[in-house]
Amino acid sequence: MELLSVNLGRAKAVTYTDNPAGVTGIDKRPVDGPVRVSAPGPKGVGGSGLAGDAVCKLQHHGGDDQAVYAMAREDLDEWERELGRTLAHGAFGENLTTRGLDVSGALIGERWRIGPEVVLEITSGRIPCRTFQGHLDEKGWVKRFTRRGAPGAYLRVIVPGEIRAGDAVEIVHRPGHDVTVALAFRASTTERTLLPRLLAAGAALHPELLAAAREYREVSGA
Numbered sequence: 001m002e003l004l005s006v007n008l009g010r011a012k013a014v015t016y017t018d019n020p021a022g023v024t025g026i027d028k029r030p031v032d033g034p035v036r037v038s039a040p041g042p043k044g045v046g047g048s049g050l051a052g053d054a055v056c057k058l059q060h061h062g063g064d065d066q067a068v069y070a071m072a073r074e075d076l077d078e079w080e081r082e083l084g085r086t087l088a089h090g091a092f093g094e095n096l097t098t099r100g101l102d103v104s105g106a107l108i109g110e111r112w113r114i115g116p117e118v119v120l121e122i123t124s125g126r127i128p129c130r131t132f133q134g135h136l137d138e139k140g141w142v143k144r145f146t147r148r149g150a151p152g153a154y155l156r157v158i159v160p161g162e163i164r165a166g167d168a169v170e171i172v173h174r175p176g177h178d179v180t181v182a183l184a185f186r187a188s189t190t191e192r193t194l195l196p197r198l199l200a201a202g203a204a205l206h207p208e209l210l211a212a213a214r215e216y217r218e219v220s221g222a
Contacts, residue, residue: 001098001099001100001101001168001169001170001171002098002099002100002166002167002168002169003096003097003098003114003115003163003164003165003166003167003168003169004073004089004097004098004099004165005030005089005090005096005097005165006030006031006035006050006095006096006163006164006165007028007029007030007031007089007090007094007095007096007097008028008029008031008035008050008052008053008054008095009024009025009026009027009028009029009053009054009090009093010025010027010054011023011024011025011054011056012024012025012027014131014134014135015134016130016131016133016134016135017056017057017130017131017134018057018129018130018131019056019057019131021056021057023056024056024057024131024135025048025053025054025055025056025093026093026131026132026135027093027135028053028090028093028094028095029088029090030088030089030090030097030165031052032164032165033164034162034163034164035050035051035052035162035163035164036050036051036160036161036162037049037050037051037067037068037118037120037157037160037161037162037163038051038157038160039064039067039156039157039160040062040063040064040067041063041064042063042064043058043059043062043063043064043065043066044058044059044063045058045063046058046062046063046064046067047061047062047063048062048067048068048095049064049067049068049095049155049156049157050067050068050095053095060129064156064157065123065124065154065156065206065207065208066123066124066154066156066206067120067154067155067156067157068095068096068120068154068155068156068157069093069094069095069096069126069152069153069154069155070094070095070096070097070098070101070103070152070153070155071092071094071096071097071098071103071152072097072098072099072101072102072103072104072150072152073089073097073098073099074099075103075104075150075152076089076091076092076097078150083138091136092132092136092152093132093135094152096114096163098169100169101169103150103152103153103181104125104149104150104151104152104153104180104181104182104185105180105181105182106122106153106180106181107122107174107175107177107178107179107180107181107201108122108123108124108175108177108179108180108181108184108198108201108204108205109121109122109173109175109177109201109202109204109205110122110171110173110174110175111158111171111172111173112155112169112170112171112172113159113169113170113172114163114167114168114169115161115162115163115164115167115168116161117159117160117161117162117163118157118159118160118161118162118163119157119158119159119172120155120156120157120158121155121156121158121204122153122154122155122181122204123153123154123155123156123204123205123206124153124154124181124184124185124188124205124206124209125151125152125153125154125181125182125184125185125188126151126152126153126154126185127151127185127188127189128141128142128145128146128151129142130142132145146189146190147190149182149185149186150182151181151182151185152181153181154206175201175204177200177201178200179197179198179200179201179205183197183198184198184201184205184206184209187209187213188209188212192216193220195212195213195216195217196213196216196217196220198210198213199213199214199217
């Protein structure tokens with residue numbers, strides 16, 4: 001299991017973003033050398049967990065519980081075959097492109113050590129938006145991405161440090177529940193009745209998703 005690339009984005013003016021400021025950092029490109037990773041601060045204030053990476057719409061992106069976004073190279077390869085086009089590392093706006101990890105099959109609360117220092121913890125899956133669709137320039141992309149159900153994972157920073165392409169990735173903790181990133185994604189998008197199952201992940205779950213699961217249980221009596 002390894003980190004194929006570390007990808008950073010700069011603020012870029014585009015016509016397709018739903019950000020009122022008209023800029024996005026979704027166009028992420030691989031960088032050479034080490035990149036500092038640390039907790040950026042709460043959502044709405046903190047941006048990316050990677051130094052030099054732009055997050056342009058803080059009310060929806062970035063913050064401690066979405067500090068880092070990871071995508072499996074294997075999933076990008078599947079999309080390449082389906083779309084008939086090349087998808088470089090970072091093409092989905094991910095900070096980390098991995099190999100040998102089932103990212104969407106990982107458990108909420110699972111922890112990865114990347115390189116000798118950094119430890120990250122999985123919190124949720126990525127929800128597609130109009131900016132993502134515009135960046136890929138694929139018709140109906142939000143629905144297609146949602147239907148596939150392999151969203152990649154958001155992670156929080158547990159131990160800060162530096163990472164670089166080629167670092168080994170080690171799973172250092174796997175919780176005892178069965179709540180995967182893919183399950184959490186389905187619960188938050190197409191199968192809301194699954195929301196109560198997410199409560200098994202406890203405080204490791206992204207706070208907004210945890211609150212949604214609790215509210216659904218109270219309203220439905222599930």
